[in-house]
Amino acid sequence: MNSYLLFKSLHLIALISWMAGLLYLPRIFVYHVENLKNQNTSKTFEIMERKLYFYIMMPAMILTWLFGLILIFILGFDILSTLWIKFKFFFVSLLTIYHFYLASCFNDFKLEKNTKSSKFFRIINEVPTILLILIVFIVVFKPI
Numbered sequence: 001m002n003s004y005l006l007f008k009s010l011h012l013i014a015l016i017s018w019m020a021g022l023l024y025l026p027r028i029f030v031y032h033v034e035n036l037k038n039q040n041t042s043k044t045f046e047i048m049e050r051k052l053y054f055y056i057m058m059p060a061m062i063l064t065w066l067f068g069l070i071l072i073f074i075l076g077f078d079i080l081s082t083l084w085i086k087f088k089f090f091f092v093s094l095l096t097i098y099h100f101y102l103a104s105c106f107n108d109f110k111l112e113k114n115t116k117s118s119k120f121f122r123i124i125n126e127v128p129t130i131l132l133i134l135i136v137f138i139v140v141f142k143p144i
Contacts, residue, residue, distance in 0.1 A: 004074050011067035014060050021057035022095065022128040025049060025102050029121040032109055049106050061099055068092070084142040091135050098127050 032045035072079055079085050105121075108114040 014063035018060035
C-alpha cells in the first residue's frame, strides 16, 4: 500500500471531521444564546458543546496536523520552501487559532460570562468556510 495515499486519506478524513465541528459549534452557540433563560435547554447545549469540542473537534484537529506533518515527512522537507505550503500553513494556523477561540467562547458559556449575541456567532460561523475555500484552492492549484 502506498503510505502517501494512506496518510493523505487520513489527513482528509480528519480535516472533514474538524471542519464539521468548526462549522457546527458556533451554530450551537447561536441557539445557546437564544435560550439562555431556559436553564434545562441551556444545560443541554453546554453538554452538546463540550462533547463536540472535546470528543470530535480536538482529536480531529490533532489528527489533521499529525497526518499533515507526516505527509511533509513523506514528501521531503524541501516542500517547506514552496509558496503554496507556506500559505496552507498560514491558513491552517488561522483555523487552529479560530478553534481555540471557540474554546474560549465555550468557557464563557460554561462560566455564564458570555456577552456575545447570536448575530455575532452567525457571522463568525463563516470564518472556517472562507479559510477552507482558500486552503482547497491553494492545495489544488499549488502556486509556486
